[in-house]
Amino acid sequence: MAENSSDDPLSGTLPLAVAYFLVNLGAWLWYTLWGKYLILDLGFRGEELGALTMLYNLSYALMTFPSGRISDKIDPRKILSIGVATSSAGVLLLAFSTNIPLIGLASILIGLGEGAFFTSATVYAVRRGGLSRAGMVYGFIFSAGLLGEVSGSLVSGYLKELFGSRILFFASMIVSLSALPLIMLLKAEPRLMSRGKRSASLIGILKEHAKFKLLAIGLIFHSISFNAIFPFISVYAGWLGLSDSGIGLVNFLWLFFMFLTTMFWSVLADRLESRLILLGHLSLSFFSWITYAHSWNFTSIMAAAAFMGIVSSMDMPARRKIVAEIDKGYGIGSLIGSLDLLTMLASIPAPLIGGLIYQSMGLKQLFWTASIINLLGIPFLLRMGKLNLDRSYA
Numbered sequence: 001m002a003e004n005s006s007d008d009p010l011s012g013t014l015p016l017a018v019a020y021f022l023v024n025l026g027a028w029l030w031y032t033l034w035g036k037y038l039i040l041d042l043g044f045r046g047e048e049l050g051a052l053t054m055l056y057n058l059s060y061a062l063m064t065f066p067s068g069r070i071s072d073k074i075d076p077r078k079i080l081s082i083g084v085a086t087s088s089a090g091v092l093l094l095a096f097s098t099n100i101p102l103i104g105l106a107s108i109l110i111g112l113g114e115g116a117f118f119t120s121a122t123v124y125a126v127r128r129g130g131l132s133r134a135g136m137v138y139g140f141i142f143s144a145g146l147l148g149e150v151s152g153s154l155v156s157g158y159l160k161e162l163f164g165s166r167i168l169f170f171a172s173m174i175v176s177l178s179a180l181p182l183i184m185l186l187k188a189e190p191r192l193m194s195r196g197k198r199s200a201s202l203i204g205i206l207k208e209h210a211k212f213k214l215l216a217i218g219l220i221f222h223s224i225s226f227n228a229i230f231p232f233i234s235v236y237a238g239w240l241g242l243s244d245s246g247i248g249l250v251n252f253l254w255l256f257f258m259f260l261t262t263m264f265w266s267v268l269a270d271r272l273e274s275r276l277i278l279l280g281h282l283s284l285s286f287f288s289w290i291t292y293a294h295s296w297n298f299t300s301i302m303a304a305a306a307f308m309g310i311v312s313s314m315d316m317p318a319r320r321k322i323v324a325e326i327d328k329g330y331g332i333g334s335l336i337g338s339l340d341l342l343t344m345l346a347s348i349p350a351p352l353i354g355g356l357i358y359q360s361m362g363l364k365q366l367f368w369t370a371s372i373i374n375l376l377g378i379p380f381l382l383r384m385g386k387l388n389l390d391r392s393y394a
Helices: 011-031 034-041 046-071 076-094 100-163 166-177 180-184 202-208 210-239 244-271 274-293 298-312 315-325 332-347 350-360 363-375 378-383
Strands: none
Touching: 011 034, 011 076, 011 100, 011 166, 011 180, 034 046, 034 210, 046 076, 046 100, 046 210, 046 332, 046 350, 076 100, 076 166, 076 180, 100 166, 100 244, 100 315, 100 332, 202 210, 202 332, 210 244, 210 274, 210 315, 210 332, 210 350, 210 363, 210 378, 244 274, 244 298, 244 315, 274 298, 274 315, 274 363, 274 378, 315 332, 350 363
């Protein structure tokens, strides 16, 4: 990838940042209360919540690699637009679904759409920034998305208490579709769509690229553990007796602190070795998840949510910057799609396993088990060694 020659790489990504904000705002209008909605409102079991989340993860994963490869070759606006339309159709279906088959189909549509949108948006942002500013530009886009998640989490509980659950899905669809005109404002710059020089097959990348393989294995352990507990974050808040609006506030604080600190870690990833930031993220995730699982009232769970937000913000800018640093001509889109595919596929059973642990052992045991699995990824990131920070890459 050539270093981006633009003096202001953020200006060209502003429409994408706003679109990213709208898509995440729409998604978190309903997803904030997803676990609580299925288990406490509709009466589903923990393993059913896990299975539905697993369907979403599978469909999302299956879209990442093809979306990444295509983003290396064609106008990203097409992939972004198709992604928004597909996920919006899935959310509309959720508004009329109260049984497993229909909710499962909606989960698949949402996963396919979001997999296409977020992968293509990530590729565009990383390419726009070039190696020296990939962390900053991606952090800018990611922060806009976090602001959408923060806003959706804050509003969701109040909307549901005033108008019921169905309004969340309708509002989500309308907000997400409003991103389409902004996507059309993006420009497809030929130099950002260059092909990788090497074979972009997943097997070929894994065979030839030792550092990518170690990165993928390390993040697989982290992804498995996070996906096991994520559907149960709202369940734990509900278990403590918080109302829908209270659960929304917990999610709001978690995401708000992610938003506040993401740009700090993004700029730091451009100036320091991004692998060290990712190692810090995995290490501190253990303590943040355990702290959350041992909160006992509204004040303590809010403090734990803030801690989780700070730790969570270390992840994505660092891992995207690492991909830029180890590109080696495979194509940024192919590597991002490959990494997301591997981590998502490996973690697909995690929500179901998390549901089974929840049913048989309880919430605290689920958080402890996931936190220990997360630590297994650290040795693989250590084995990567110091990354090559050469400022030119093809």
